[in-house]
Amino acid sequence: MLSKKSAGIKSSAVRELLKFSKIPGVISLAGGIPATDLIDVEGIDTVLKDILSREHRGLFQYSVTEGEEHLREQLSRWNSGHNLNVDAESIIITNGSQQAIDLLSRVFLEKGDKVFVERPTYLAALQIFGYTDATVVELEYDSEGIELNLLEKEMAAGGVKMVYLTPNFANPTGNTISYEQRVKIAKLSQQYQVVIIEDDPYGHLRFSGDPVPSIFSVAQSLFGKNHNVCYMSSFSKIFSPGLRLGWLAVPEHFHMATVVAKQALDLHTSTLNQSIAAHYIESGRINERVEILKATYKDRRDYLIGSLHEYSGGDITWNTPDGGMFLWCHLAEGIDASQLLQECIKENVVFVPGEVFFARDPQKNSLRLSYSMLTAETAREAVIRISRALKKIK
Amino acid sequence: MLSKKSAGIKSSAVRELLKFSKIPGVISLAGGIPATDLIDVEGIDTVLKDILSREHRGLFQYSVTEGEEHLREQLSRWNSGHNLNVDAESIIITNGSQQAIDLLSRVFLEKGDKVFVERPTYLAALQIFGYTDATVVELEYDSEGIELNLLEKEMAAGGVKMVYLTPNFANPTGNTISYEQRVKIAKLSQQYQVVIIEDDPYGHLRFSGDPVPSIFSVAQSLFGKNHNVCYMSSFSKIFSPGLRLGWLAVPEHFHMATVVAKQALDLHTSTLNQSIAAHYIESGRINERVEILKATYKDRRDYLIGSLHEYSGGDITWNTPDGGMFLWCHLAEGIDASQLLQECIKENVVFVPGEVFFARDPQKNSLRLSYSMLTAETAREAVIRISRALKKIK
Numbered sequence: 001m002l003s004k005k006s007a008g009i010k011s012s013a014v015r016e017l018l019k020f021s022k023i024p025g026v027i028s029l030a031g032g033i034p035a036t037d038l039i040d041v042e043g044i045d046t047v048l049k050d051i052l053s054r055e056h057r058g059l060f061q062y063s064v065t066e067g068e069e070h071l072r073e074q075l076s077r078w079n080s081g082h083n084l085n086v087d088a089e090s091i092i093i094t095n096g097s098q099q100a101i102d103l104l105s106r107v108f109l110e111k112g113d114k115v116f117v118e119r120p121t122y123l124a125a126l127q128i129f130g131y132t133d134a135t136v137v138e139l140e141y142d143s144e145g146i147e148l149n150l151l152e153k154e155m156a157a158g159g160v161k162m163v164y165l166t167p168n169f170a171n172p173t174g175n176t177i178s179y180e181q182r183v184k185i186a187k188l189s190q191q192y193q194v195v196i197i198e199d200d201p202y203g204h205l206r207f208s209g210d211p212v213p214s215i216f217s218v219a220q221s222l223f224g225k226n227h228n229v230c231y232m233s234s235f236s237k238i239f240s241p242g243l244r245l246g247w248l249a250v251p252e253h254f255h256m257a258t259v260v261a262k263q264a265l266d267l268h269t270s271t272l273n274q275s276i277a278a279h280y281i282e283s284g285r286i287n288e289r290v291e292i293l294k295a296t297y298k299d300r301r302d303y304l305i306g307s308l309h310e311y312s313g314g315d316i317t318w319n320t321p322d323g324g325m326f327l328w329c330h331l332a333e334g335i336d337a338s339q340l341l342q343e344c345i346k347e348n349v350v351f352v353p354g355e356v357f358f359a360r361d362p363q364k365n366s367l368r369l370s371y372s373m374l375t376a377e378t379a380r381e382a383v384i385r386i387s388r389a390l391k392k393i394k
Numbered sequence: 395m396l397s398k399k400s401a402g403i404k405s406s407a408v409r410e411l412l413k414f415s416k417i418p419g420v421i422s423l424a425g426g427i428p429a430t431d432l433i434d435v436e437g438i439d440t441v442l443k444d445i446l447s448r449e450h451r452g453l454f455q456y457s458v459t460e461g462e463e464h465l466r467e468q469l470s471r472w473n474s475g476h477n478l479n480v481d482a483e484s485i486i487i488t489n490g491s492q493q494a495i496d497l498l499s500r501v502f503l504e505k506g507d508k509v510f511v512e513r514p515t516y517l518a519a520l521q522i523f524g525y526t527d528a529t530v531v532e533l534e535y536d537s538e539g540i541e542l543n544l545l546e547k548e549m550a551a552g553g554v555k556m557v558y559l560t561p562n563f564a565n566p567t568g569n570t571i572s573y574e575q576r577v578k579i580a581k582l583s584q585q586y587q588v589v590i591i592e593d594d595p596y597g598h599l600r601f602s603g604d605p606v607p608s609i610f611s612v613a614q615s616l617f618g619k620n621h622n623v624c625y626m627s628s629f630s631k632i633f634s635p636g637l638r639l640g641w642l643a644v645p646e647h648f649h650m651a652t653v654v655a656k657q658a659l660d661l662h663t664s665t666l667n668q669s670i671a672a673h674y675i676e677s678g679r680i681n682e683r684v685e686i687l688k689a690t691y692k693d694r695r696d697y698l699i700g701s702l703h704e705y706s707g708g709d710i711t712w713n714t715p716d717g718g719m720f721l722w723c724h725l726a727e728g729i730d731a732s733q734l735l736q737e738c739i740k741e742n743v744v745f746v747p748g749e750v751f752f753a754r755d756p757q758k759n760s761l762r763l764s765y766s767m768l769t770a771e772t773a774r775e776a777v778i779r780i781s782r783a784l785k786k787i788k
Contacts, residue, residue, distance in 0.1 A: 001555075001587060001622070002651050003504040011654045015459065031456070039454045045446055052439055060433045060634035062425075065409065095489060095660040102659050106525055110397040127658040131500055133527075161395075193395060228395070240454035242665035257396050260405045264521040265496050266489040270664050271636035 009130045012123055013356045020350045027382045029304075029351040029369040032171055032325060034237050036373075038296060040289050044240065047279040056275070063271045065263045067093025067247075071278035075247050078281050083203060084231060085217045086249040092258055093269045097201055097234040097246035101164070102128050104230055106261045107254065108195050109134040113161035116151060120357030120366070122171050122199065125164055134161065136359045141173075145181045148188070155192035162195045167215060168203040169324025172357045172368040176322055179212050186219035189228045195254075201234040201246075204290050206323035207298035216249060225252045235277055237325070238290055243273040297325065297372060303379035304371040311383045315390055318369075325372040328354070330365055335394065337367040343389035349382050403524045406517055407750045414744045421776045423698075423745040423763040426565055426719055428631050430767075432690060434683050438634065441673045450669075457665040459657045461487025461641075465672035469641055472675050477597060478625060479611045480643040486652055487663045491595055491628035491640035495558070496522050498624055500655045501648065502589050503528040507555035510545060514751030514760070516565050516593065519558055528555065530753045535567075539575045542582070549586035556589045561609060562597040566751045566762040567722040568715025573606050580613035583622045589648075595628040595640075598684050600717035601692035610643060619646045629671055631719070632684055637667040691719065694765040697773035705777045709784055712763075719766040722748070724759050729788065731761040737783035743776050 014030060021028030051059070066072070072088040079086060094100045101124070109115065111133035117125065119138030129136050137154070139146050146165075154160050165185070167177045177185070189196045198215045219227035234246040250258050262268070280286055301320075304327060308316055318329040331337060337353040344350060354366025371379065408424060415422030445453070460466070466482040473480060488494040495518070503509065505527035511519065513532035523530050531548070533540050540559075548554050557579070561571045571579075583590045592609045613621035628640040644652050656662070674680055695714075698721060702710055712723040725731060731747040738744060748760025765773065 001502065001589060002648075003500075003502055005504065006501045006651050006655065009654055009658065011650070012657055015657060018458075033456050036451060036455050039451060041451050041454060044454060048442070048446065052442065057430060057433060057435050058636075060435060060438060060636040061430050062427050062630075062635040064412075095663075098658075099660040106397075107400045108395065108397055110399065124658060124661075127654075131655070131658065195395060236456075241456040242452075242454040244660065244662070244664045254396075256405070257400050257403075260403055260521075261400065261525070263406055263409060264403065264492075264518060264525065265659075266493040266638065267518075268638070269489075270638045270667055273664055273666065 005131055009127055012127065014123060014352055017350050017352060020345060025348050027349045027378050027385070028373065029349070029371065029382055031373070032370055034241060034293070034372055035296065038293055039240055040285065043280065043285045043289065044276060047276055047283065051275055051279060059271045059275050061271070063268050065259050065268045067091065067269060068271060068274040068278060071274045074278045074281040078286065083211050083214045083217065084249070085220065086231070090249045090252070090255065092248045092250065092262060093274055094232070094246045094248050094262070095244040095266070095269050096236055096241070097199060097232040097248070098124050099265070100232040100246055100248040101125055101197065101199065103248065103258055103261045103265065104195070104197055105129060105132050107257045108162055112159065114154070114159050116154070116160060116163045117359065118146060118165060118170065118173070118175070119359070120172055120354060121164065122166055123356050125199070126359055138359050141175060145178055148181060148184055152188055155188055155194055160192065160194050162197060163189070164197045164199065165215070166199045167212070168200055169205065169321045171202070171324070172326050172352070172354060173328040174319045174321025174324060174326055176212065182212065182215045182218050186215055186222055186227065186229060189219065190223050194228060196229040198229055198231045200231065201237050202324035203233060204238050205294055205297060205325070207294055207301070209322040227251050230254065238293060239277065239280065239286065243276065245269065245273055245277050300371040300374045300379070301327070303374055303376045304369060304383070307380045307383035311380070312387050315387065325370050327369040327371065329367050329369055330363070331367070331390070333365060336364045338364070339393055340367070340386070340389055343392050344386055347385040347389045349385040351386070399525055403521055406521065408517060408746055411744050411746060414739060419742050421743045421772050421779070422767060423743070423765070423776055425767070426764055428635060428687070428766055429690065432687055433634055434679065437674065437679045437683065438670060441670055441677065445669055445673060453665045453669050455665070457662050459653050459662045461485065461663060462665060462668040462672060465668045468672045468675040472680065477605050477608045477611065478643070479614065480625070484643045484646070484649065486642045486644065486656060487668055488626070488640040488642050488656070489638040489660070489663050490630055490635070491593060491626040491642070492518050493659070494626040494640055494642040495519050495591065495593065497642065497652055497655045497659065498589070498591055499523060499526050499528070501651045502556055506553065508548070508553050510548070510554060510557045511753065512540060512559060512564065512567070512569070513753070514566055514748060515558065516560055517750050519593070520753055532753050535569060539572055542575060542578055546582055549582055549588055554586065554588050556591060557583070558591045558593065559609070560593050561606070562594055563599065563715045563718025565596070565718070566720055566746070566748065568713045568718060568720055570606065570716055576606065576609045576612050580609055580616055580621065580623060583613065584617050588622060590623040592623055592625045594625065595631050596718035597627060598632050599688055599691060599719070601688055601695070603716040621645050624648065632687060633671065633674065633680060637670065639663065639667055639671050691766060694768045694773070695721070697768055697770045698763060698765040698777070701774045701777035705774070706781050709781065719764050721763040721765065723761050723763055724757070725761070725784070727759060730758045732758070733787055734761070734780070734783055737786050738780055741779040741783045743779040745780070
């Protein structure tokens with residue numbers, strides 16, 4: 001009785017691996033989840049007690065679909081100090097940034113449309129596009145970055161409706177799109193009237209290199225308010241995933257249709273949780289927390305890279321990202337990372353095989369290692385175990 | 395650039411009318427919103443302080459897609475004392491029950507499918523089905539209830555994929571589906587393999603008459619675990635809409651696909667808010683609160699009916715519901731409720747014209763009056779103002 005599309009969509013391998021990571025003794029490099037020990041529980045509690053001490057009856061009633069004005073204003077002010085110049089009226093609050101992808105796919109995609117994505121790309125975006133009538137096409141990276149020449153050719157030929165991009169420390173590759181490519185993307189989007197989705201959950205977690213302006217800001221400065229770039233980010237990696245809060249900034253001509261889609265989907269996002277986030281930004285705590293996260297994740301990245309240098313015996317290669325949570329790795333050609341995972345489960349260590357991040361023709365020898373939860377000790381032990389498992393299947 | 399479907403879906407008239415209801419001096423009979431003064435803020439605060447006093451770091455981390463076990467268990471236990479016999483494993487927690495409709499439309503509907511709905515029906519369900527490729531067909535009520543003979547004929551002819559029903563004190567009509575019809579619906583669903591969506595946000599708010607078992611429970615007792623009825627309800631009308639919490643119970647053979655859809659849409663519902671609801675049920679406060687709501691809404695319904703008797707001069711007729719929040723009313727044939735609304739806005743009183751609840755050929759002389767926010771005084775004043783406006787357009 002299921003629809004054909006629904007029957008074709010599998011549960012995320014990342015979510016399925018979560019159950020292994022909860023077994024005592026298992027070291028998990030699987031989840032794209034922020035370190036539990038770094039969640040600022042004390043800070044959230046303080047903010048919550050402050051909220052409860054004021055008049056707060058309204059937080060439990062229905063609210064506006066676009067999101068609480070207080071939160072949208074705080075986000076506008078806070079982001080303007082970083083790489084996003086956006087006014088509060090352009091922001092729509094969502095249940096994590098993942099819902100924002102779904103909203104936009106609802107607003108724009110229909111039969112015959114093509115959605116271009118990086119190859120490989122964020123797994124949940126592939127899941128969401130799987131529920132639409134659009135066709136997913138993958139864009140390779142070369143030494144210059146994304147193959148924009150191919151993209152331009154396809155745009156000129158027509159049928160490209162949307163390009164979904166993860167500009168900073170992408171999941172899974174760790175790639176960052178250069179400023180030059182962002183300008184080019186913004187211009188192509190305007191010339192060919194193609195929607196760009198800029199999904200940026202990791203942008204605040206840069207450890208090295210210079211920040212790059214968002215494609216949204218580039219397009220806005222080039223073309224004013226009615227450009228075609230939709231930007232989204234999340235509180236999940238820098239504050240609290242459990243509160244399910246993301247934000248979406250859309251140009252003016254897309255705003256009404258996006259709000260109506262959010263209204264139809266679930267009316268609005270939790271008012272209480274929005275208030276917690278607004279007060280947390282306003283208190284300045286978020287900036288302190290982001291600094292702690294950046295320093296810690298940089299250390300954890302370096303623990304993992306150091307251990308790979310020391311213990312993997314050249315059997316694993318990796319990209320070094322400037323931020324975020326992931327090392328994108330490869331085994332020798334012909335070695336299957338899914339088969340390695342099966343051996344690794346026996347060794348009490350798990351990761352995500354890279355194949356799940358491809359729309360088609362997966363690189364079977366790729367894997368994603370998340371370092372967000374590691375210590376120097378567990379990083380070392382994880383790599384030793386993976387290398388031991390690798391020896392068994394080579 | 396919008397998709398054709400998206401361009402065709404309007405913002406909900408109910409949401410648009412909210413802005414009028416916030417103007418001082420305006421009496422609103424428009425919103426389907428619970429009375430703000432009846433939200434148990436003290437109870438929620440007590441529960442929240444209790445949660446914060448225990449180990450609660452996990453509430454801010456990612457959680458499982460189907461919802462917190464604690465909440466699902468409490469819901470199973472609590473509902474079994476009412477009209478729903480469902481185990482915790484069959485429950486999926488959603489962002490309000492509206493998201494549950496969207497989830498199921500994603501899981502089941504595809505091109506060529508027909509969805510049958512009551513005529514008139516819940517506005518947001520019509521919005522959600524508007525994003526799908528299915529065709530909406532309306533079922534009239536006659537003196538026996540819904541015209542099930544027509545439905546059966548259509549099922550036998552094929553193409554009916556889903557029937558969306560609001561069994562108790564429906565929005566907008568206040569109708570309740572009889573036990574005999576529920577049994578018939580459960581049987582038809584099994585015989586013709588058609589999905590039933592039983593949307594029951596008001597079921598706990600019965601003031602008069604005997605409770606009727608849910609179609610879900612009827613189907614389960616007749617056909618065991620693999621029947622075809624999906625039940626959903628919400629915390630929005632009995633606890634707090636601002637927390638955005640609903641629950642969905644699906645038979646076993648639909649469970650996996652529904653969880654995967656929830657995972658793709660937004661991973662999971664706020665862990666903190668789920669914990670608040672679980673503790674609120676466990677504390678027993680929810681039963682006390684429901685009793686208060688029932689007594690108060692009954693009074694408010696009777697204030698409104700009393701005022702209509704006294705002041706409407708026979709120009710408005712209505713259904714008297716056994717529960718819920720709405721009077722479904724009609725003006726004389728030929729009088730347009732939308733035109734009346736325009737006059738009423740000048741008189742500082744608003745309601746929802748009935749036409750928005752029809753998929754096609756609306757009854758232009760129908761209107762929905764919500765009594766949830768009224769007092770004896772505002773009910774009287776509202777009806778006096780509506781009657782005055784009505785005289786101007788007659």
